[in-house]
Amino acid sequence: MDNGAAVMVRDLRKSYRDINAVAGLDLDISTGEVFALLGPNGAGKTTTVEILEGFRRRDQGTVSVLGHDPGRAGGGGRAGRAWRARIGIVLQLASAGPELTVLEMVAHFAGFYPRPRRPGEVIDLVGLTAKAGSRISKLSGGQTRRLDVALGIVGRPELLFLDEPTTGFDPEARRQFWELIRTLRGDGTTILLTTHYLDEAEALADRIAVIAAGRIVAEGDPETLGGRSAAAARVSWDAPEGERRTLQTSTPTRTVAELARQFGGEVPGLTVTRPTLEDIYLDLISATEKAADTTDGERS
Amino acid sequence: MTETTAEGRIQRDQAAVSLPSAWRLGAARGAIEVKAFFRDKMAVAFIFGLPSILLVLLGSIFGGQAAARGVTVGQLFTAGMIAGGIMSTSFQYLAIGIATERETGMLKRLSGTPIPPTAYFAGKVVQVLVCTVAETVLLVAVGMLFYHLHPPTEPGRWWTFAWVFVLGSAACALTGIAASSVPRSAASATPVITLPFTVLQFVSGVYVPFNDVPRWMGDVGSVFPLKWMAQGMRSVFLPEQGAALEPAGTWEHGRTALVLGVWIVAGLVLCAKTFRWQSRN
Numbered sequence: 001m002d003n004g005a006a007v008m009v010r011d012l013r014k015s016y017r018d019i020n021a022v023a024g025l026d027l028d029i030s031t032g033e034v035f036a037l038l039g040p041n042g043a044g045k046t047t048t049v050e051i052l053e054g055f056r057r058r059d060q061g062t063v064s065v066l067g068h069d070p071g072r073a074g075g076g077g078r079a080g081r082a083w084r085a086r087i088g089i090v091l092q093l094a095s096a097g098p099e100l101t102v103l104e105m106v107a108h109f110a111g112f113y114p115r116p117r118r119p120g121e122v123i124d125l126v127g128l129t130a131k132a133g134s135r136i137s138k139l140s141g142g143q144t145r146r147l148d149v150a151l152g153i154v155g156r157p158e159l160l161f162l163d164e165p166t167t168g169f170d171p172e173a174r175r176q177f178w179e180l181i182r183t184l185r186g187d188g189t190t191i192l193l194t195t196h197y198l199d200e201a202e203a204l205a206d207r208i209a210v211i212a213a214g215r216i217v218a219e220g221d222p223e224t225l226g227g228r229s230a231a232a233a234r235v236s237w238d239a240p241e242g243e244r245r246t247l248q249t250s251t252p253t254r255t256v257a258e259l260a261r262q263f264g265g266e267v268p269g270l271t272v273t274r275p276t277l278e279d280i281y282l283d284l285i286s287a288t289e290k291a292a293d294t295t296d297g298e299r300s
Numbered sequence: 301m302t303e304t305t306a307e308g309r310i311q312r313d314q315a316a317v318s319l320p321s322a323w324r325l326g327a328a329r330g331a332i333e334v335k336a337f338f339r340d341k342m343a344v345a346f347i348f349g350l351p352s353i354l355l356v357l358l359g360s361i362f363g364g365q366a367a368a369r370g371v372t373v374g375q376l377f378t379a380g381m382i383a384g385g386i387m388s389t390s391f392q393y394l395a396i397g398i399a400t401e402r403e404t405g406m407l408k409r410l411s412g413t414p415i416p417p418t419a420y421f422a423g424k425v426v427q428v429l430v431c432t433v434a435e436t437v438l439l440v441a442v443g444m445l446f447y448h449l450h451p452p453t454e455p456g457r458w459w460t461f462a463w464v465f466v467l468g469s470a471a472c473a474l475t476g477i478a479a480s481s482v483p484r485s486a487a488s489a490t491p492v493i494t495l496p497f498t499v500l501q502f503v504s505g506v507y508v509p510f511n512d513v514p515r516w517m518g519d520v521g522s523v524f525p526l527k528w529m530a531q532g533m534r535s536v537f538l539p540e541q542g543a544a545l546e547p548a549g550t551w552e553h554g555r556t557a558l559v560l561g562v563w564i565v566a567g568l569v570l571c572a573k574t575f576r577w578q579s580r581n
Binding site: 053054055084085091092097098099104155 | 328578
């Protein structure tokens with residue numbers, strides 16, 4: 001497996017008037033991995049991704065996407081076209097597109113690329129086979145999103161950008177979409193995913209980065225992100241007096257053994273839990289917000 | 301490491317070599333644009349139906365009167381409406397179409413693919429040409445059927461027709477591309493573009509014979525291409541004595557070509573300065 005960097009970002013900065021959208025961001029994505037970027041609205045996710053896609057200019061920093069600077073390769077020149085042919089971008093169409101069928105649209109986009117996937121195969125992959133002959137204007141919201149995905153992957157990209165791809169999907173459609181991502185990953189596609197759904201990141205991503213206030217505040221695989229695996233476990237049980245007791249401990253096994261001795265066997269209502277990815281994520285975000293409040297307080 | 305870099309470079313070079321040519325992509329864009337246009341019943345009714353119906357209505361209301369010796373008001377309206385029709389396909393439809401593509405994200409999506417911008421614009425040129433030729437043929441047919449319009453027999457008049465058609469539609473298409481940046485949403489694109497276009501048709505002598513347009517309004521109209529296109533079309537389809545109805549008393553071909561040429565240059569500059577692939581929102 002080639003483990004070269006698909007994406008490399010150092011000290012990326014971008015501000016709009018007096019707002020620092022991205023404030024010194026570093027990022028490394030290896031070839032072949034699924035990388036999830038998590039963060040609240042306004043954290044700088046979209047700005048970062050649009051700079052990587054070549055849609056937005058940066059103020060400062062070094063950016064390399066598949067070995068090219070998107071600030072230059074993002075233009076319309078020949079080098080830019082060759083670079084664009086190697087990336088796929090899934091964008092949401094705000095409303096019905098032109099009066100074309102799903103197959104016509106996918107086949108039209110396939111024609112832009114040097115070695116595209118077969119249109120029928122792509123339509124199959126996103127689960128739109130039954131709608132291949134339907135006008136785009138007649139598709140439901142979820143079906144339109146699938147078409148968006150089809151247009152993003154028809155060029156057989158080495159690197160795929162997915163910005164909140166499953167927003168508005170029903171649970172079944174989401175599961176099908178996850179399968180599609182796993183298929184693409186199996187083909188060796190590098191994927192950068194931004195999402196609001198933590199279960200989605202946990203299910204799909206090899207690595208996760210949490211972005212807050214324009215910076216990466218934590219990075220790691222889903223199991224160990226933010227010290228998750230080392231975090232204290234929570235042991236809870238029903239005390240004989242009837243109230244519920246909870247103990248935070250780094251040695252939950254010993255605690256349970258002691259409880260078992262105390263109760264002389266079964267411990268009523270026993271649970272042992274570790275923080276979920278959501279707990280870790282919310283802790284990280286609120287820590288960043290508190291830090292920001294403190295600096296604001298000092299300034300005023 | 302060196303090996304993977306070399307491999308990557310070879311892959312890239314192969315991709316560069318086999319990228320589809322801009323010509324082929326331009327033809328593909330043109331085909332898909334034309335197909336999508338003729339399937340859009342609203343657009344077809346709006347672009348082809350409206351000028352034809354207006355021509356029949358206006359011609360029937362005023363058509364009996366003679367504008368001058370040997371010239372009927374019906375012929376005046378037909379020539380003007382041909383100019384208005386050219387502008388509706390090259391300016392109005394193009395501006396609304398690009399504004400909608402920009403605001404719905406279609407332009408951004410295209411700019412994220414390896415299609416060169418030239419191919420996108422080539423597709424627009426094909427679509428505008430097909431629609432403008434169809435529109436002109438339709439309006440000439442209506443004029444012949446209802447208002448004794450005679451297609452010219454002298455080659456000189458056909459030459460005038462050709463350059464007025466080409467310069468006029470080029471000036472309108474370029475200003476149309478520039479005007480597409482004015483609407484801020486897909487929903488507002490149609491009114492924002494259509495309102496000034498409608499006013500322009502009144503002051504340029506399309507809906508009202510130009511010699512009936514109040515002087516100051518005519519002066520405003522004379523700044524824009526449509527008045528000159530209508531005048532050019534009158535010089536093609538009206539008998540020679542019709543020139544007496546023009547403010548200058550002649551067809552002013554030289555000035556017509558000059559004004560249209562200036563608008564082509566101005567349109568190009570405006571396009572280069574204002575064209576954006578993404579919505580400002």
